Amino acid sequence: MRIADVLGQPGPHFSFEFFPPKTNAGEQSLFRAITSLKEFDPSFVSVTCGAGGSTRRKTIEWARRIRDEIGIEPLVHMTCRGVGQDELSDSLGELESSELHNVLALRGDHPLDEENTQESACLFASDLISRVKTHLPSACVVAACYPETHTEAASRTSDLEFMKAKADAGAEVFITQLFFDNDKYFQFVGRARTMGITQPIIPGIMPIQNVEQIKRFTQMCGASIPKHLMTLLEQYKDTSSAVFYIGVAHAIAQADELLRNGVPGIHFYTLNKSPATRLVVEALRNR
Numbered sequence: 001m002r003i004a005d006v007l008g009q010p011g012p013h014f015s016f017e018f019f020p021p022k023t024n025a026g027e028q029s030l031f032r033a034i035t036s037l038k039e040f041d042p043s044f045v046s047v048t049c050g051a052g053g054s055t056r057r058k059t060i061e062w063a064r065r066i067r068d069e070i071g072i073e074p075l076v077h078m079t080c081r082g083v084g085q086d087e088l089s090d091s092l093g094e095l096e097s098s099e100l101h102n103v104l105a106l107r108g109d110h111p112l113d114e115e116n117t118q119e120s121a122c123l124f125a126s127d128l129i130s131r132v133k134t135h136l137p138s139a140c141v142v143a144a145c146y147p148e149t150h151t152e153a154a155s156r157t158s159d160l161e162f163m164k165a166k167a168d169a170g171a172e173v174f175i176t177q178l179f180f181d182n183d184k185y186f187q188f189v190g191r192a193r194t195m196g197i198t199q200p201i202i203p204g205i206m207p208i209q210n211v212e213q214i215k216r217f218t219q220m221c222g223a224s225i226p227k228h229l230m231t232l233l234e235q236y237k238d239t240s241s242a243v244f245y246i247g248v249a250h251a252i253a254q255a256d257e258l259l260r261n262g263v264p265g266i267h268f269y270t271l272n273k274s275p276a277t278r279l280v281v282e283a284l285r286n287r
Helices: 024-036 056-070 085-098 125-135 156-169 182-194 211-221 227-235 240-260 274-286
Strands: 014-018 044-047 074-079 102-106 140-145 173-178 201-205 266-269
Touching: 014 024, 014 274, 024 056, 024 274, 044 056, 056 074, 056 085, 074 125, 085 125, 102 125, 125 140, 125 156, 140 156, 156 173, 156 182, 173 211, 173 266, 182 201, 182 240, 201 240, 211 227, 227 240, 240 266, 240 274, 266 274
Parallel strands: 014 044, 014 266, 044 074, 074 102, 102 140, 140 173, 173 201, 201 266
Antiparallel strands: none
């Protein structure tokens, strides 16, 4: 079912994102983690393409397995940087033949193998969105957005202009980069609406599970951690269980406030570990 249509139904809507596995054992672990979260009736599940699009050839295969073996609607990640015309056409044809209806269209990172980089069929995510909608008019195309501005954007305004270009190209839903301060999300949505962007904007939440890890993530994606939360994490950084429950508690409070203020759903970045996400979703359902 198309994600845009799912969001039009009564919620709350929860979705989960996973990293791609690197080994057969990792693949088995990934599918166990996804299966363990099925009881929460997720609206969709996605598996990323890996650094530099390194696993994009497996992405559609995993999406089919998630749908056919587990029974959850998959959101297929597609990147365009370093993807040539033939590869893109093949991927679109495979999406069509597999009857996969939801695509997250991204520009993507620099390819890992720079020596073999081919000319990209699409330069920007908005170009990829147009290609997907041309080839698969009925597909629901989802796009990314950045409450604290993309790290490569020249300004906050230009970043919103790129978001508007994605909307105009046919994106029907947006999912945000992770953030830890809800005010930044609400302010961002307000600016997007002022730009004429009317599509649902799903907030992306990551339960913190490791202090050094979250520092690396936020540095890479340009997100910030509220001072009071960072102080608490630093105080207990050497006690993994304390960090785990601090992260869970913050994610519960954050998601609860978002839901009470009418967000279209919550998208959880799981880090391929279901226990933290499970605790957060259980708490939200109990409320």
